[in-house]
Amino acid sequence: METIGLILIKTMQIYSYLVIGYILLSWFPNARESSIGIFLARIVEPYLAPFRSIIPPLGMIDISPIVALFALRFAENGVRYLVQMF
Template sequence: MALVYILKTISVLQEIYTYMIIGYILLSWFPNARDSFIGNLLATFTEPYLRIFRRIIPSIGPIDISPVVALIALRFVALGLFAVIEFIFGRFAG
């Protein structure tokens, strides 16, 4: 039963972080929106993660595709974490 709660918590946290990244990306479409309280709050949480991908993936002209890659990587990390936790719990349960 604890396994279900752990996996659900990870899933919810991954979903919240995904929405935070998407919100931060959408703020870039509006002038000075990133300078607002919400913009600064989202930047505090998302910029350290997005900065990793911006160093690796160059922009294509004015288009920055690194957030898309960051979202895909976040999903793969969550799935990998699910697999590891299920393996560990399965190992000790059985």
């Protein structure tokens, strides 16, 4: 059980880095149209879509990825707590 939990925690950490990378791509022109940007979009956009439907953008600023990262970190801490419990 502990091994599965640790693998799940590590996967969530890697996924949060992918989300951060996808967010950083928005700072550079045409970076999301590159092969790396398209790859990250296919992986990250399905996770970000529910947050974007709940939280509208504030002008030119989209804070939904930040909320999505907080939710991912919250889930990671929950899994970490469950692993320590057993």
